[in-house]
Amino acid sequence: MGFISGNKKLLSKIATSDGHGENSAYFDGWKAYENDPFHLTQNPNGVIQMGLAENQLCFDLIQEWVVNNPKASICTAEGAQDFNDIAIFQDYHGLREFRKAVSRFMEKVRGDKVTFDPDHIVMSGGATGAHETLAFCLADPGDAFLVPTPYYPGFDRDLRWRTGVQLFPVVCESFNNFKITKEALESAYEKAQESNIRVKGLLINNPSNPLGTILDRETLKDILRFINDKNIHLVCDEIYAATVFSQPDFISISEVMQEVNGCNENLVHVVYSLSKDLGFPGFRVGIIYSYNDVVVSCARKMSSFGLVSTQTQFLIASMLSDEIFVENFIAKSSVRLSQRHGFFTKGLAQVGISSLKSNSGLFFWMDLRRLLKESTFEAELDLWHIIINEVKLNVSPGVSFHCSEPGWFRVCFANMDDETMRVALRRIKHFVLQRKGLIEVATKKQCRRRRKREISLSFRRLDDFMNSPHSPMSSPMVQART
Numbered sequence: 250m251g252f253i254s255g256n257k258k259l260l261s262k263i264a265t266s267d268g269h270g271e272n273s274a275y276f277d278g279w280k281a282y283e284n285d286p287f288h289l290t291q292n293p294n295g296v297i298q299m300g301l302a303e304n305q306l307c308f309d310l311i312q313e314w315v316v317n318n319p320k321a322s323i324c325t326a327e328g329a330q331d332f333n334d335i336a337i338f339q340d341y342h343g344l345r346e347f348r349k350a351v352s353r354f355m356e357k358v359r360g361d362k363v364t365f366d367p368d369h370i371v372m373s374g375g376a377t378g379a380h381e382t383l384a385f386c387l388a389d390p391g392d393a394f395l396v397p398t399p400y401y402p403g404f405d406r407d408l409r410w411r412t413g414v415q416l417f418p419v420v421c422e423s424f425n426n427f428k429i430t431k432e433a434l435e436s437a438y439e440k441a442q443e444s445n446i447r448v449k450g451l452l453i454n455n456p457s458n459p460l461g462t463i464l465d466r467e468t469l470k471d472i473l474r475f476i477n478d479k480n481i482h483l484v485c486d487e488i489y490a491a492t493v494f495s496q497p498d499f500i501s502i503s504e505v506m507q508e509v510n511g512c513n514e515n516l517v518h519v520v521y522s523l524s525k526d527l528g529f530p531g532f533r534v535g536i537i538y539s540y541n542d543v544v545v546s547c548a549r550k551m552s553s554f555g556l557v558s559t560q561t562q563f564l565i566a567s568m569l570s571d572e573i574f575v576e577n578f579i580a581k582s583s584v585r586l587s588q589r590h591g592f593f594t595k596g597l598a599q600v601g602i603s604s605l606k607s608n609s610g611l612f613f614w615m616d617l618r619r620l621l622k623e624s625t626f627e628a629e630l631d632l633w634h635i636i637i638n639e640v641k642l643n644v645s646p647g648v649s650f651h652c653s654e655p656g657w658f659r660v661c662f663a664n665m666d667d668e669t670m671r672v673a674l675r676r677i678k679h680f681v682l683q684r685k686g687l688i689e690v691a692t693k694k695q696c697r698r699r700r701k702r703e704i705s706l707s708f709r710r711l712d713d714f715m716n717s718p719h720s721p722m723s724s725p726m727v728q729a730r731t
Contacts, residue, residue, distance in 0.1 A: 268410035274633060275300065275402040275649035282643045289668055297673045300643040302458060302611045303664035304492070304528035306585040310578050311528070314568060321567035323560055335559045342549060343372045347562035350569035351536060355521060357575055358491040363503040365538060371548040372562075373535035374555030376488050376522040380407040382551045383518055383537060384414045386544050387482050388449040393417040394484070395437050395451045397429045399614075399650035399657070401458045408452070417441045417448065420653045426605060427460055429453070429468055434475050450482035451475070456489040456499065459650050459659035460614050461590075461607030463493060469505040473512050482516050491526035491579055493609040494587035506540075514540035523565065525611060527578070532561050586611070586663060589670065593662045596674045600681045604660075611663040615644070618656030620684050629655040640680045642673060 278300040287295035319327035323335050342348075345367070352365035373379040388394070390413025396404060397419040408414050419437040421427040434451070441448050453472060455464045464472075476483045485502040493499040503519060506512050519538040524530035534557050539545050569575060594604050594613055605614040621628040626648045633646040636658075647657035662670065 263411055266410075269406050273402055273405075273649045274630060274646050278633075278637055278643040278645055281637050285641070287641070287669065287672075289672075293672075294641065296637065296641045296643055297669060297676070298643050298664060299661045299673060300645045300659070301664050302525065302661050303530060304525055304582070304586075304611050305665070306589060306663050307528060307578060307582045310574075310581060314571070314574050318567060318571075321564050323563060331563070335563050343370070343557070344559060344562045344566060346566040346570070347372070347557075350566040351521075351534075352538075354569045354575060355490075355536075355538070357572075358499075358526065358579065359501045359504065360498065363501055363507075365503070369538055369540070369545055371537040371539070371545055371552055372557045373537060373548075373552055374557065375524060375530070375533040375535040376486065376520055377403065377407050377535065378533075378552075378555035379520045379522070379535040379537045380404070380484070380486070381412060382548050382555075383484055383520065383539075383544075384408045384412040385551060386547045387484075387518075388412070388414045390414065391447070392449040393441055393446045395419050395434065395441070395448060397421050397427075397433070397453060399427065399459055399647060399652035400452075401454060402645075402649050402651075404452065414449075415446065416452070417446060418651055418653075419451075423605075423654055423657075426462070427457075429464065429472065431471050431475065434472070438479060448479070448481055450484055452484045452486065453502075454486045454489075455502070456487075456493060456609035458489065458610060459612060459645070459647075460605055461610035461612055462605065463497065463499055463609055465497070466500055466505060466508075469500060469502055470509055473502070473505060473509045473517075476516055477509075477511065477513055480513075480516070482518065484518050484520060486520045488520065488522045488525050489610050490521070491582065492586055492611060494583045494590065495608040497608070499609065503538075515544075516541070518544060526582075532565070533557060534561065534565060589662050592670065593660065593674060596678060597681070600678045601685070602677075602681055605657075612659050612661045615658045615660050616656065617658055618654075620681070621656050624655055626655045633658070636680065640676050642676055 279298075282296045282298045282300070285295045286292060287297040315321070319325040322328045323332045348367040348370040352367045352370055355365050356363060371379075371382075373382055384394070384407075393415040394408060394417070396416045398421055404416060409416060417437060417440075419429065419433050421429055421433055438448055451472065453464070455469075456462065457464075472483065483502070487501060490499050490501065501519075502517060506514060506517060517540050521536040521538065523532060523534040535555075537545075537548050539548065590607075590613060597604065597615065601619075603616050605616070607613055617632065618624070621632060629646050629648055633644070636642055636644060645659040647655065647659070650659065665673065
C-alpha cells in the first residue's frame with residue numbers, strides 16, 4: 250500500500266485505478282466471509298457464504314466419474330501413457346477433441362435444437378477472460394455496451410477495467426419482473442447518443458444473474474431486431490444454460506437467430522463456460538462462440554494470454570464425450586437445484602419474505618423492501634451491514650448489481666452442504682421475524698404519537714373556536730343564561 254500510494258508515477262494508470270471494482274459491497278461481502286468463515290464445528294458463529302454463485306450439488310457425480318475413468322487424466326498411472334503428447338506445446342486453437350466435446354455439450358444443454366461448429370469455438374481462461382477478449386475485439390476505449398439492470402457486478406471488471414470500454418445501463422424495473430423491453434432498450438440507446446457515447450453492443454445474461462430468470466422467445470427476437478436495426482453487436486452470456494430446473498425451458502439466442510428474418514449473424518457472439526453448469530470454476534474453462542469469422546480469428550490470437558491447460562482440455566474432452574454421464578448429470582443437477590431452490594424460497598415465504606419467481610441459476614432475488622427503514626439505497630446498505638455483521642450471512646445487496654430499486658438482495662443457495670443450508674435458513678428466518686417485530690413496534694409508536702398529536706390539535710382547535718367571537722358561546726343570549 251505504501252509503495253502504491255507513494256510511487257504512483259512508477260505504475261500504470263490501470264495498476265493504480267480502482268477499475269477492478271473491489272470497492273463494491275459485492276466484494277466487501279466476500280472479504281467479510283474470508284475474515285470469519287463459517288464452519289459447522291470449528292466456527293459455527295462465522296459468516297456463511299451466500300454471495301458465491303457456485304454449484305456444489307453434484308460433485309459426487311463428478312468424483313464418481315473421475316474414479317471410474319482414470320485414463321482421462323494424464324496424472325494417473327492409467328493415463329500417464331498420454332503424458333508426452335498432452336504436456337508438450339499445443340496450438341492455441343485448442344485440442345480438436347476438446348472443441349468437439351464442448352460444442353456437443355453446448356448442443357445437449359440447449360435441447361439439441363441448435364448445432365455448434367467446433368471451428369468457431371475459442372477457449373479462454375473462464376468467462377471472465379472470454380468477456381474481456383470480446384470487449385477488446387468489438388470496441389475501442391470510450392465505446393459502450395448497453396447492459397440491462399440488474400446485472401452481475403463482475404461485468405464492471407471483466408469488460409471495463411483493462412479495455413476502457415463503458416457499460417451503459419438499460420433500466421429494468423420490478424413492476425414487470427425486470428423484463429427487458431423494447432422501450433427500455435431504445436431509451437438507453439438514445440440517452441447514450443445524447444451523451445455522445447458510441448454504443449458498440451448490447452450485453453445480455455440469459456439465464457439472468459442475479460434474477461434467476463430466462464428470456465422468452467419474443468424478448469430474444471426483439472433484442473435481435475434491436476441490434477440489427479442499430480447495427481451493433483450482441484454478446485449473450487449463457488453460462489447458466491444448464492441450471493434451468495423447471496418450466497419454461499431455456500431458449501438460446503442461437504435458436505432464435507434462425508427465426509428472425511434478415512438477422513445479421515456476424516453481430517452475434519455467445520459466451521459460455523463450465524464454471525456454473527458443471528461446477529468447475531477452478532478449471533477456468535471459458536468459451537467464446539462467435540458467428541463472425543473475423544472475430545473468431547482475432548479472439549484466437551488474443552486467447553494466447555489466457556489459455557486452458559491441455560491437461561484440463563484432455564480431461565474435459567473425455568468427460569463430455571461420455572453422453573450417458575452428461576445426460577445423467579444434467580437431469581440430476583436439475584432436480585437437486587429445484588429442491589434446494591424450493592427449500593429456501595418456501596422457508597422464507599413462511600415468514601412473509603418473497604422472492605422474484607425464477608427457474609434457473611444458483612441463486613434467487615430476495616425482496617426485503619418491507620424491511621427497509623426508508624426506500625433508499627443508503628437504507629439498503631444499512632440493512633445489508635446488519636445482515637453481514639450481526640446475522641453473519643453474506644448475501645449481496647441489489648445496489649452492487651446496479652438495481653434501479655432499493656431492497657433487493659441476491660441469495661446463492663448451491664454452494665453449501667445441507668446442514669449449512671439449514672443453519673443459513675434459520676438465521677434468515679429469525680432475523681426477519683425479529684426485524685418485522687421491531688418495525689411493527691416502531692409503527693405502533695408512530696401511530697400512537699400521531700393519534701396524540703391529532704387529539705391535541707383537535708382540542709386546540711376546539712379551544713380556539715370556543716374562544717373566538719364567532720363561537721355560539723360568545724353570543725349575548727348564551728352569556729345571559731350563564
